[in-house]
Structures are given as structure tokens and as C-alpha cells.
Amino acid sequence: xxxxxxxxxxxxxxxxxxxxxxxxxxxxxxxxxxxxxxxxxxxxxxxxxxxxxxxxxxxxxxxxxxxxxxxxxxxxxxxxxxxxxxxxxxxxxxxxxxxxxxxxxxxxxxxxxxxxxxxxxxxxxxxxxxxxxxxxxxxxxxxxxxxxxx
Amino acid sequence: xxxxxxxxxxxxxxxxxxxxxxxxxxxxxxxxxxxxxxxxxxxxxxxxxxxxxxxxxxxxxxxxxxxxxxxxxxxxxxxxxxxxxxxxxxxxxxxxxxxxxxxxxxxxxxxxxxxxxxxxxxxxxxxxxxxxxxxxxxxxxxxxxxxxxx
DNA sequence: TGAATTTGTGGGTAAATGTGGATAATTGTG
DNA sequence: CACAATTATCCACATTTACCCACAAATTCA
Numbered sequence: 001x002x003x004x005x006x007x008x009x010x011x012x013x014x015x016x017x018x019x020x021x022x023x024x025x026x027x028x029x030x031x032x033x034x035x036x037x038x039x040x041x042x043x044x045x046x047x048x049x050x051x052x053x054x055x056x057x058x059x060x061x062x063x064x065x066x067x068x069x070x071x072x073x074x075x076x077x078x079x080x081x082x083x084x085x086x087x088x089x090x091x092x093x094x095x096x097x098x099x100x101x102x103x104x105x106x107x108x109x110x111x112x113x114x115x116x117x118x119x120x121x122x123x124x125x126x127x128x129x130x131x132x133x134x135x136x137x138x139x140x141x142x143x144x145x146x147x148x149x150x
Numbered sequence: 151x152x153x154x155x156x157x158x159x160x161x162x163x164x165x166x167x168x169x170x171x172x173x174x175x176x177x178x179x180x181x182x183x184x185x186x187x188x189x190x191x192x193x194x195x196x197x198x199x200x201x202x203x204x205x206x207x208x209x210x211x212x213x214x215x216x217x218x219x220x221x222x223x224x225x226x227x228x229x230x231x232x233x234x235x236x237x238x239x240x241x242x243x244x245x246x247x248x249x250x251x252x253x254x255x256x257x258x259x260x261x262x263x264x265x266x267x268x269x270x271x272x273x274x275x276x277x278x279x280x281x282x283x284x285x286x287x288x289x290x291x292x293x294x295x296x297x298x299x300x
Numbered sequence: 301t302g303a304a305t306t307t308g309t310g311g312g313t314a315a316a317t318g319t320g321g322a323t324a325a326t327t328g329t330g
Numbered sequence: 331c332a333c334a335a336t337t338a339t340c341c342a343c344a345t346t347t348a349c350c351c352a353c354a355a356a357t358t359c360a
Contacts, residue, residue, distance in 0.1 A: 011310070013311095020306085075278070075281060078155055094155075239317095
């Protein structure tokens, strides 16, 4: 299970050094093979290859002439790029994706169970403040949430 | 599985250089034989020949006196053009199709599972911004999507 | 506290790739 | 049938990318 927040910086070539504590897990789980793609919230998603493939299988089965299904396919599959951990445990983030998420130097890597999210540090902080402010104010919780007990 | 975003440029002869990482797959899968056709969203679709043939079989079986079926047949089958990877891994896009999708120099090649989409770079970026803004706002999600967990 | 090992960072080099142009083949036309 | 125009194939150069190595920093253990 991937969890935790890590403040990192990209090097001059746009590479991201995966924190050591995740490396062994990743090597075992997917042999260092990962997939990066984008998220609607302007961050990147980083999946171990097998986990990504499972999602991909679901996505390609969606009906081709449904508008929102196509949008999802184009965003997620359309941006998905396989990349491998190099000898020093780094992954090279493709320039178009870096640009998409406005990643410069300071980024935040967030464990999210089966995947990581990668945010521009400033964007992340702003968002987090907003989320806290919003709280549960905007009602309309899905049933799964209504009954959630933490 | 074809995935990922590639920023490319057509050369002076309207040829598109397929990124190397896909070439081996394509050579194995369809011996470099591809089919280009058009899409309702003003982009081009690029299929490996065998995958296209499967789609084509489904299309010709559609009922002839259904309006939208005929439209689909005319668009898809009507514009489908076979073209082969040349010695340098490039395909020549037929001028009428290039014109259809307003392809000039900067284009984007998007993996979409069994096919690629080819977009004019500017059009792609505009669309993507719209998609992100729209989100799932416009309801009408297929049931498969309602419960999708990424 | 010091030394040794592990981790983070940067850069250099060699190979692979993209790009353009030149020549050869083919097709269409007068 | 010959010529012209277009299309296809090939080759060479410039650029980029990936891989590898070396150093600096931090951490751990003695």
C-alpha cells in the first residue's frame, strides 16, 4: 500500500528520484516498471505497470460514442506513458506531462494506495487549503460516503 | 496496448514519423500495414490493418436504413486508406485526410488502446482544456463509469 | 566522534533517433 | 512512345535521449 507525503525536487533533466523506502516494494511488485498519466486536477498519476493495466482494461471497454467516456479515455490512456526506474531509482517524467501539471522544481509525491500523485508544490499547498476550507460544506455526498466511519 | 502522447511534426512531404517505441510492436503485429481514417471530432484514426478490418466487418453489418449507421459507414469506411510504414518508420498521410483534420506541421499522436488518434496540435490543446473544464458535469454517465475507481 | 555506507545530484559520452534532402522509380499525360 | 511530374526509397547529418559513472551530502554504526 502506497502512502505518505514526500517533498522532492526534479533535477535539471526532469527526473524524479523515488524515495528509497518505496523502491524495494516497487522492484518486487512491478520490477520498476511504472506508468505516468494525467489527472483532471492537473496533477500526474504514477502507477505500477500491472495496476495501471487493470485500469486500462476497464477504460478501453467503455462505449466509444459516449462523450464522457471518450474524454476519460483520451485523458488517461492518451497521456499514459510507461517509464522505468533507472539505475539510481529515478524516473524521467515526459516533458509534455511535466508541462501539463506545471512541474518545475519543487514537487510533492503523495501515496494514494495503488498509485502516487505528483503535484507542483505550490499547487498542492493551495489546493489543500481550499479542501480544508470547503470541508463537507457542499453536501450531496454519495451513499458510500454517508455511511463512512473513520 | 497503444498509449501515450507524442508531439510530432510532419515533414515537408506530409509524412509522420512513428515514434520508435511503437515500431517493433507494429512490425510484429501488422507488419507495418496501417489504415488511416477520420473521426467525428476532426482528428484522424490510425489502426493496425487487422484491427481495422475487424471494425470494418462490424460496420458493414450495420442496418443500411439507419441514418446514423450510414453516416458512420460513409465517414469511417469512406475515408479509410491503407498506408505502410516506410524504411524509416514513417507513414505518408493522404492529403485529403490531412486537410480534413487541419494538419499542418505540429501534430499530436495519441495512443488509444487499439488505435492512435492524430490531432492538429493546437486543436488538441484547445479540446483538452475544454474536457478538463467540463469534467463529469454534463451527467449521463454510463453505469460502467459511475462506479469506476482509478 | 569518526568512519563507512547509503542516498541524492549532476554531468559526460555513446548510441539511437528524427529530419531533411537527393536520387531512383513509377505513373500519368501529351 | 517520350517526357514530365509526382511518388517512393535511400542515405547522411544533427540532435536528442538514455545510460553510466563520479562526486557530494546525509545517515548510520562502531
